[in-house]
Amino acid sequence: MPTKRLADQVKAPTIEEVGLYINGIFIRADSSWTVLQAARAHGFEIPTLCYHPDLPPEGQCRLCVVEVGEGDRTRLVNSCTYLVGKDLQVQTHSERVIQARRIVLELLMARAPAAELIKDLAAQHGVYETRFHIDDPEERCILCGQCVRTCREIVGVSAISMANRTPEKQVATPFKEESEACIGCGSCAFICPTNVIPYTEKDGIRTIWGRDFELQPCKVCGNYIAPKAQIEYWAEVTGDPVESFLVCRDCR
Amino acid sequence: MPRFESVDHLTQYRREVKARLDPERPQVLVCAGPGCLPLGSEEVAEAFKEALAEKGLDAKVALKSSGCQGLCALGVRVLIRPQEITYQKVTVEDVPEIVETTLVNKAIVDRLIYQDPATEAKSAHKGEIPFYKNQQPIVLRKLDILDPESLDEYLALGGYRSLRKIFFQMTPEQVVDAVESSGLRGRGGAGFPTGRKWRICREAEGAVKFIICNGDEGDPGAFMDRAVMEGDPHAVIEGMIVGAYAIGARQGHIYVRHEYPLAVKRLKIAIEQAREAGFLGKNILRSGFDFDIKVSQGSGAFVCGEETALINSIEGFIGEPDNRPPYPAQSGLFGLPTVINNVETWANVPEIINMGADWYAAIGTEKSKGTKVFSLVGAVNHTGLVEVPMGTSLRQIVYDLGGGIPEGRPFKAVQTGGPSGGCIPEQFLDLPVDYDSLQEVGSIMGSGGMIVMDNTSCMVDVARYFIGFLHAESCGKCTPCREGLTQLKYIYEEITSGRGEMEHLTLMEDLCRAMASASICGLGQSAVNPVLSTLKYFRDEYEAHIKEKKCPALVCRPLLKYTIDPETCTGCLACVRECPVGAISGVKKEAQEIDQELCIKCGLCYEVCQFDSVKRE
Numbered sequence: 102m103p104t105k106r107l108a109d110q111v112k113a114p115t116i117e118e119v120g121l122y123i124n125g126i127f128i129r130a131d132s133s134w135t136v137l138q139a140a141r142a143h144g145f146e147i148p149t150l151c152y153h154p155d156l157p158p159e160g161q162c163r164l165c166v167v168e169v170g171e172g173d174r175t176r177l178v179n180s181c182t183y184l185v186g187k188d189l190q191v192q193t194h195s196e197r198v199i200q201a202r203r204i205v206l207e208l209l210m211a212r213a214p215a216a217e218l219i220k221d222l223a224a225q226h227g228v229y230e231t232r233f234h235i236d237d238p239e240e241r242c243i244l245c246g247q248c249v250r251t252c253r254e255i256v257g258v259s260a261i262s263m264a265n266r267t268p269e270k271q272v273a274t275p276f277k278e279e280s281e282a283c284i285g286c287g288s289c290a291f292i293c294p295t296n297v298i299p300y301t302e303k304d305g306i307r308t309i310w311g312r313d314f315e316l317q318p319c320k321v322c323g324n325y326i327a328p329k330a331q332i333e334y335w336a337e338v339t340g341d342p343v344e345s346f347l348v349c350r351d352c353r
Numbered sequence: 354m355p356r357f358e359s360v361d362h363l364t365q366y367r368r369e370v371k372a373r374l375d376p377e378r379p380q381v382l383v384c385a386g387p388g389c390l391p392l393g394s395e396e397v398a399e400a401f402k403e404a405l406a407e408k409g410l411d412a413k414v415a416l417k418s419s420g421c422q423g424l425c426a427l428g429v430r431v432l433i434r435p436q437e438i439t440y441q442k443v444t445v446e447d448v449p450e451i452v453e454t455t456l457v458n459k460a461i462v463d464r465l466i467y468q469d470p471a472t473e474a475k476s477a478h479k480g481e482i483p484f485y486k487n488q489q490p491i492v493l494r495k496l497d498i499l500d501p502e503s504l505d506e507y508l509a510l511g512g513y514r515s516l517r518k519i520f521f522q523m524t525p526e527q528v529v530d531a532v533e534s535s536g537l538r539g540r541g542g543a544g545f546p547t548g549r550k551w552r553i554c555r556e557a558e559g560a561v562k563f564i565i566c567n568g569d570e571g572d573p574g575a576f577m578d579r580a581v582m583e584g585d586p587h588a589v590i591e592g593m594i595v596g597a598y599a600i601g602a603r604q605g606h607i608y609v610r611h612e613y614p615l616a617v618k619r620l621k622i623a624i625e626q627a628r629e630a631g632f633l634g635k636n637i638l639r640s641g642f643d644f645d646i647k648v649s650q651g652s653g654a655f656v657c658g659e660e661t662a663l664i665n666s667i668e669g670f671i672g673e674p675d676n677r678p679p680y681p682a683q684s685g686l687f688g689l690p691t692v693i694n695n696v697e698t699w700a701n702v703p704e705i706i707n708m709g710a711d712w713y714a715a716i717g718t719e720k721s722k723g724t725k726v727f728s729l730v731g732a733v734n735h736t737g738l739v740e741v742p743m744g745t746s747l748r749q750i751v752y753d754l755g756g757g758i759p760e761g762r763p764f765k766a767v768q769t770g771g772p773s774g775g776c777i778p779e780q781f782l783d784l785p786v787d788y789d790s791l792q793e794v795g796s797i798m799g800s801g802g803m804i805v806m807d808n809t810s811c812m813v814d815v816a817r818y819f820i821g822f823l824h825a826e827s828c829g830k831c832t833p834c835r836e837g838l839t840q841l842k843y844i845y846e847e848i849t850s851g852r853g854e855m856e857h858l859t860l861m862e863d864l865c866r867a868m869a870s871a872s873i874c875g876l877g878q879s880a881v882n883p884v885l886s887t888l889k890y891f892r893d894e895y896e897a898h899i900k901e902k903k904c905p906a907l908v909c910r911p912l913l914k915y916t917i918d919p920e921t922c923t924g925c926l927a928c929v930r931e932c933p934v935g936a937i938s939g940v941k942k943e944a945q946e947i948d949q950e951l952c953i954k955c956g957l958c959y960e961v962c963q964f965d966s967v968k969r970e
Contacts (some may be wrong), residue, residue, distance in 0.1 A: 159444075163832050165821045177870045182676040197870060201833070204867035208836035233842045233861050234834075244829070263671065266654070267838060270829035300364040 109258075111341070121189040130185045137165055139179035147193050148202065148207075148222060151245035152181045156254055161246050162204050164222075168192040177201060199226075209243050212314060216241045216295040241297040248272055248289035248298060258282045258334070261289060261310065274310050281307045285314030285328035319349035354504060356631040359639055360476055360517045363508075370509045378415055379456060380434040381405075381499060382441075385418035386584060387576045388425025388737065390615075393445070394418070397429050400448035408452055419560040420496035420584015421576075425737035427467070432497055432688035434844065437479045458820070470734045470756050484936040487753050489716070490740040491724050492700045496584040501550040503618050504626040507587040513632055515706035517593060519598050520640035528554055528599035531701065536592040536722030536913040541567055541695030542656070542799045542876065544788040550692055555600045555683040557690035561814040562602040565686065566593055567663060568609040568616065572771030572824060575802035577726040578696035580738055582609065582616035587698065590646060592699030595706055597644045605646040608663055608888040609655045620648050642823065655772075655826035658800075658873050659874045660685075660693045662828065673828045674874035694802065695864035697726055717743030725798070731767075731805040734756050747777065749962030753806055762807040766890070770799025772819040772826075773879035774814060775886030797879060811908035812891035813898050817845035827876060834877025841884060846909040849909040858888065907969055910954045914970050917958075918945035922966040928958035 115143050117132040121158035130139035133156065140147050150162035160179035167180045171190050179195065192198060205222040213219055223253050246263060249272060253259045260283035265272040272289075274280035288296040302308035307314045307328055314328035326332065326349045328352070336343040357363045383389075383398040398418055404413045422430040427441035433455055439453060440462065444716050447465060454460045463718035466477040467484075479485045490496075498852070500506050507513070519528050533548025554562060566589055570578040582589060593605045624646050627633045634642045649667045651657045657672040664686050666672040685691025701723060705713045714722050730736045733755035741750060747767055751757070758764055766776040769786070775796030777784065784790050788798050806815065824838040841864065844857050867880035872878045890894065897905050904912040917928075917937070922944040929937045929945060936951035937958060959967045 128573045130750055160364075160873065161830050166871050181675055183678070200863075201867040201871040204837075204864055205832050205871065206842065208864075211840065212836050232856075232863075244832075244835070263673075265503065265829070266656075267824055267827035267829035267835045270835060322360070 118163060119185055119187045119189075121185050121187070121191065123191045124193055132185065134185050135181055136167060136169075136183045136185055136189070136191055137177075139185050140167075140180060140191070147180050148225070149181060150218075150222070150243065150294070151247060153247055153250075156247060156250045158182050159246060159250065161244070164202055166198055166201055168195045168198050202226060203228050207233055211235050213230075213240045213243045213295065214238050216243060216297075218295050219243060241295045242272065244270055244272070245294065246272075247292045247294065251288050251292045254285055256284070256288050258284055260284070277311075279296050279312040280310060283310055283312060284331040284334045285309055285312070286331045286334075296326070318348065319352055320347045321352035322349060324349055324351075354630050356629060357638055358631065360521060361518070362743040363513065363638065367508050367511075368907040370505045374506070374509050377435060379413065379858050380415045380432075381419065382419040382422070382432040382434065383418050383429040383457070384420075384422040384423065384428060384432070384497070385806065386421025386428075386738075388421065389430055389963065390429035392428045393631065394429045396445050397431070397448060400445040401431075401452070403963070404449050404452040405456075407449075408457060410452070410456060413869060414456055416912070417500045419499060420501055421492070421493070421580035423488075423737045423739065423862070424467075424482075426733075426735050429770045432479070434740055438477050439467070439479050441445065441467060443500050479765055480610065484735050484739070484756065485752050489724055489738050489742050489805055491704050491716075492581060492585075492588070492697055492726055493738060493740045495588070496580065499585060501584050501586060502622055504587065504623070505705070507585075512703075513591055515595055515703040515924065516632065516638060516640075518706055520638060520642065522621070525599045525601060528595060530708070531601070531710045531885075532705060535705045535713040536573070536717070536720075536790045537701055537705060537713065538721060538788060539694060540701070540725065540800065542797065544798055547698055549692060550682055550694070551596065551600050553680070554690045554692045557683045559690045561604075561689050562600055563600045563686045563689060564600065564605045564664065564689060565594055565667070566605065566607040566691050567618075567660070568607055568613070568660060569651050569658040569663060570696070570800060571610065571653070571658050571826075572800055572802040574730040574804055575771060575800055577727045577728050577738055577801050578831045579616055581614050581696050581700050581726075582607075583619050584615065586616075587627065588700040588703060589696055590627050590704035591632070592624055593646060594637070594644055594650065594704045596694070596699065598642055599805035600690075603643050603645070605644065606649050606686070607646060608649045608651055608657075608666055608667060610657075611650045612653050617648060617692060620696060624648065625930070635647065641698070651698065654828070655822075656828045656874070656876055656953045659876060663693065664691065664872070665753040669823065671828075673830045674876075676873060682825050694811050697801070715903065716783060718787045720789055721809075725801055726800045727803045729755050729803050729805070731803075732762070732807040732810070733805045734759055741786075742873045743787045746783050746785055748782040750786065750803065751782070762806070764813065765808050765810055766806045766815075768796070768804040768815070768819075768883070770797035770879075770882070771802040773797065773876065773882050774799050774802065775882040776806070776890065777814065778890040780881045795883060795889060800921050809906060809908070811904050811906035812887045812894045813845070813904070814906075814908045816887045817849055820880070821875065823880045827880070831871075831877060834874075834880065835873040837864050837872075837877065838880060840864060841880075848895065848898050849904070850911040851898070851902045854897075855896075855899055857899070858892075858895060861909060862888065884950055903970070913954045913956075914949070915947055915952060915954065915956070915959060916968050916970075917945050917947055918966045918968055919946075921964050923964055925963070927961045927963065928967060930959040931961045 118129050119132045128143045147165050150164045158181035160182040165178040165180045168175050206228045209219045210231035260280040290300050305316045316325040317329045332346045379947050384395050429443045431443045448528050454462050461477045467482045476482050502635040529551045538544040553585040633645050654672050656662045657666045659674045660681050661675040662672045681691045722739050726740045739754050757836040768776045820841045824842045827834050827838050829835040847853050869881045924942040936948045937945050939945035
């Protein structure tokens, strides 16, 4: 379960506040919040997988679905993208929600049987094994897209993206070739919730997405700071000279 | 073509064109629709050109290529006006005879006219043939008589008449009201009320708004939007101008898949003609209203027919759907309010304005107004495009228009709404076809695909085919659709290969429930329809596959068994020579035997046997 970030819980109410009901309990929330933010701020549990508080939500995993509406007119929506509204009725653990979540977890267990995170999450929902067919017992990627969004939104280089459709869906560099745009920063591997993006460091060379990056040693202590390509990118983004990044944080 | 500076100018020109086009002048219209084109309609048209020249008739007779004339099963179709004689299965060789008999001697070529498969009665005129007689065309009404590349002809048939009414007699608000009270619902699939969609977009904040025509028709076997874009492109443009005026959009996009090159070409020609004539561009007909249209081409991904995926594709991003809300009417193309309607929806709009909302609302059922175009395909005698009022029964469509099932075989099911529609069994043949009735029995209207199946279709195999299609076309963004379809495909392969278990059926039902409620877009949500409807209405077929390891319709190859009847086998060895794996052996002139271990169940022995000695079960 991803840790609840402080920012989720104590976001100060701004101009407009709306009242809504979660599991029948009346709560108030900033009108710009999503249902997930409102729920978590008030201590309601909603499991998430592809959601990360620092990334724009894309609602791919469908684990955070909640049931909104009343009577016969209800439907499942992503709590991570659905905005709160006045008098909105939200059910976080209705029978329909639980059924969908369990199936999603069973499907992910079949897709990525080697992903510990999924097994743990599934166990929390009472799912201990999958009834579905397992194609690759070693697979760990759950296609949550956090790596892609991190590369695009946080790093700002868009070196990787989702490629192909369902039968071949995968995270890849364009045409699966060495990416000119990649700076070797490794943020994708860092954010990956199932540690599936391979990268190695040996003799001052970092290898990631099939490309080798020469690492820059600190001018003072000699420890590696970052790939040279990343330091050049820092210089480009900040407008500061490359030299200003050649000393590591400890020696500065 | 002049540039029309005013409505009066347009009216004056329309009169001139009408006077110029003599209604009594003989016309030969060769169908160049999606069905007839690959059957050689271009060659037929060329042959007419030569034959007419030979008889010295080329100045007297107008020769044209028209849009789809319907009844595609019996193409190439030729329509002779003004007598309205329709010829079918015309080949290059038939052309001199048609010219001699019909155009010179004013008689009918008997062998090329329609013959009813049941009564064997012959009819030469369009109005007598049940396929045409029982239709009520609004969208398709000009397709068979119009040269799609001629704006003059479109104008002569009353084209762009609605502009006079909207610009000078109606406020945009009144246009929205008219479309709303006409009861028109989106023809692309979901059936959302068009007027309400326009109103939401009209009322949405934003100085810049867009309208989009969704021409990304991708259902297997469906070609109604293609036929309209190819056959009557100006109707789509006219509808879009009305819509743009109603919601206040200055820019429109027509999104067409690149597999429809002729549609792209015709739309581009029509847009250029409309610009020249002043129907598009600045200050249209001095109304003070500006609007223009751009054609955007997709690369043929089925999911790009989904509104938000289509918008992403136009914007240059990956064609994957977005979570809704916000809806495109509030935040669509480039984040601005956008109305997306399907080709057929747009093509209905000019007639609603011309004839009035009440006229339109009088056609159809209580909640589904107007007509619907269906592409009727599969096991019917008369495959082709049909347009009938909403509420027409499936029986009427299949038997009266479709001419029944070939060789009198029994009806089994009809699948409506494209790959994600449901299969409707015989007990619902009298169901009135409208949005709500179809949904009640587990199917959808979809964009209007209609596939008829007889007893030679295995319903498990049918569902397997559609799941395979949807699996290949699912974008893979959300877990339920991506992983769900992968698993459904796997389960179907197991069942049709004889490895199915009864637990699979429960698992499929569980999975479908989650997919229907938790997928992002309509593709995943409705992908369950072929599965659930066949499970509901044809469960016995699933059970036969699983429990008895048999395919009752003898379709699923791994479940078939070929044997040779020793009583009737003459030992001619024809099957032995055909068998690609050498599985048949025996002494010449004595009964042969099939080695079941080696047999790959290709069925060649079954086909080649002259004595019906090879048995299939």
